Amino acid sequence: MATPHEPAASMSMCDVAIVGGGMVGASLAVALEGMGLKIALIEPVPHDAAAQPSFDERTTALSNGSRRVLETLGVWSEVASAATPIRRIHVSDRGHFGFARIDAAEQGLDALGVVVPNRVLGRALFGALEPRADFELHCPARVTGLTAGPDSVELSVASADGNTQAVRARLVVAADGAGSAVRAAFGVPAEVRDYEQTAVITTVTPRKFHEHVAYERFTESGPLALLPTTQGRCVLVLTVKPDRAAEIMGWSDAQFLAEVQRRFGYRLGRFLQAGRRVAYPLALSRSLKTSAHRCVIVGNAAQGLHPVAGMGFNLGLRDVASLAELLAARSGEAGDPTLLSEYDAWRAADRRLIIAFTDGLVRLFANPLAPVHHLRNLGLLAFDLFPPAKSALSALSTGAAGRVPKLARGVALERRAPLERDARVRDPALLRAPGAAP
Numbered sequence: 001m002a003t004p005h006e007p008a009a010s011m012s013m014c015d016v017a018i019v020g021g022g023m024v025g026a027s028l029a030v031a032l033e034g035m036g037l038k039i040a041l042i043e044p045v046p047h048d049a050a051a052q053p054s055f056d057e058r059t060t061a062l063s064n065g066s067r068r069v070l071e072t073l074g075v076w077s078e079v080a081s082a083a084t085p086i087r088r089i090h091v092s093d094r095g096h097f098g099f100a101r102i103d104a105a106e107q108g109l110d111a112l113g114v115v116v117p118n119r120v121l122g123r124a125l126f127g128a129l130e131p132r133a134d135f136e137l138h139c140p141a142r143v144t145g146l147t148a149g150p151d152s153v154e155l156s157v158a159s160a161d162g163n164t165q166a167v168r169a170r171l172v173v174a175a176d177g178a179g180s181a182v183r184a185a186f187g188v189p190a191e192v193r194d195y196e197q198t199a200v201i202t203t204v205t206p207r208k209f210h211e212h213v214a215y216e217r218f219t220e221s222g223p224l225a226l227l228p229t230t231q232g233r234c235v236l237v238l239t240v241k242p243d244r245a246a247e248i249m250g251w252s253d254a255q256f257l258a259e260v261q262r263r264f265g266y267r268l269g270r271f272l273q274a275g276r277r278v279a280y281p282l283a284l285s286r287s288l289k290t291s292a293h294r295c296v297i298v299g300n301a302a303q304g305l306h307p308v309a310g311m312g313f314n315l316g317l318r319d320v321a322s323l324a325e326l327l328a329a330r331s332g333e334a335g336d337p338t339l340l341s342e343y344d345a346w347r348a349a350d351r352r353l354i355i356a357f358t359d360g361l362v363r364l365f366a367n368p369l370a371p372v373h374h375l376r377n378l379g380l381l382a383f384d385l386f387p388p389a390k391s392a393l394s395a396l397s398t399g400a401a402g403r404v405p406k407l408a409r410g411v412a413l414e415r416r417a418p419l420e421r422d423a424r425v426r427d428p429a430l431l432r433a434p435g436a437a438p
């Protein structure tokens, strides 16, 4: 990303510029609707385009907390008919004795979570983002440069037709994914560790009905997850070494299904059909800070996780719900350092816990040493026999570490009438020229 920005043909003013309209950025735009804040959302790939990197072929396992956020934001009704509940989770270690189960009914829940197709989520979120006085969608367009001043940040937004526009914002939200150029432009480094694993994603149709059970099976080359989805199919997330993934991507369906059967066994009978395969290289990326001067970093831009426990988007949605709650309470302070430090403090515990849990799980089950195998099998058995541990895990997946945001508790945020556009322009903070870098 170039800094300073290229000359722009026109200037638009806003309170919050969200860079990245993937799952997290689009959710934030919906959450900030009607708060009296002028919002700009900048995204290079339309949500329904085949090349959209966030709303793609994948499905996402949503925790009950995330589902509640979407319900409170009024988008759940557009997702519900494509959602499949998870009523039980079964965890096992291939070739070893240990296994563990978590049952929704035992936890007093109807479901432990739901599985939703990413594309359906994209349609629902963008469906809620109708053009309105307090919302500007720049799509297809990307941020190509930024200059930060004391009271605002000026973004260069290049649209697909070759025009460049300046967007000046009191607060910039970096929601542009794990390789976030916005985070880098604000001088915030990220720690990246390549897991040297690739997730091959597809759907498979087993002979037996999945009965709403999600399976997590740890194998010698990485975890294999089967999540229940519609029409009796299961979403398969097969994690393998990158060179193996390259081979697997070239296999026939029959060859692929035989391999899945070998790794998973016959608990669901024979696998009959496979869908299209897509491969995702896996890494842990963790931004060293969650804010910078007039910038907040959310979702994958703040933390890109291994999908083993299905927690990345759930964590990102809690970033969204927390930030929206702070902005709803103090909308006049978008970009204010006090609000940003409050955001950092709020997100720290949840973020630390989920990153450590996910990364720990990957490392524990990737360890080939026999004593470690033995201990983790004992651990799984102990977990299976110890109800408080299961309650703790199901609480963890709902984001129970620290303060739970209102939206995740089903409490709507305070809305105000949208401010008029010319009222924004009269804001002296927005009219000040951008100055030195932060």
Ligand SMILES: Cc1cc2nc3c(=O)[nH]c(=O)nc-3n(C[C@H](O)[C@H](O)[C@H](O)COP(=O)(O)OP(=O)(O)OC[C@H]3O[C@@H](n4cnc5c(N)ncnc54)[C@H](O)[C@@H]3O)c2cc1C
Pocket: 019, 020, 021, 022, 023, 024, 025, 042, 043, 044, 045, 053, 054, 055, 058, 059, 060, 061, 062, 141, 142, 143, 144, 175, 176, 177, 178, 181, 199, 201, 237, 280, 298, 299, 300, 301, 307, 309, 310, 311, 312, 313, 314, 315, 316
């Ligand atoms: C295989 C797999 C399975 C997963 N399963 C689950 C699951 O079951 N449950 C769960 O909770 N999580 C899951 N995750 C994690 C989840 O997908 C991510 O947490 C989520 O995609 C994060 O969304 P995001 O919007 O932060 O980032 P992204 O999805 O990376 O979106 C970033 C957006 O920013 C845009 N962008 C990039 N550069 C620019 C720019 N310069 N200007 C403007 N916009 C830009 C991109 O086009 C994109 O739309 C899974 C991940 C993988 C890889």
